[in-house]
Amino acid sequence: MAVEQFWDRAAETMPRDELERLQMARVRACVARLKASGTEFYRRRLADVSEDGLRSMEDLARLPFTTKSDLRENYPFGLFAVPSHEIVRIHASSGSTAMACSRVGSAFTMRPASWAPPWCPPRRATRRAS
DSSP states (O other): OOOOOOSSHHHHTOOHHHHHHHHHHHHHHHHHHHHHTOOHHHHHHTTTOOGGGOOSGGGGGGSOOOOHHHHHHTTTTTTOOSOGGGEEEEEEOOOSSSSOOEEEEETTTTSOOTTOOTTSOOOOOOOOOO
């Protein structure tokens, strides 16, 4: 009996040009979300980036990186791209080799990926009472 080698055959075998169109659409949507988030950091960092100008993989080179020093300089909550009441998880480093940095996840970003294999169960989002 043959074992299926794909978790999502349609996604994993998509023609390259179709895959790149899908990826670029998702990149444009991500940039639009970050710019609309109201986060000062992303507003400044993405000021010169037009979602409409992101059409091919080569255009990705124009996107600015978020560096570890950006994470440190905006510690602990300066990069929130959603309202704080939507945050369901915060991860912070101890800063053992330098200043601590943090990252957060909302219910949207913590949802199971559609391509996650069955041995990667969805993470349960928990929240402490404030």
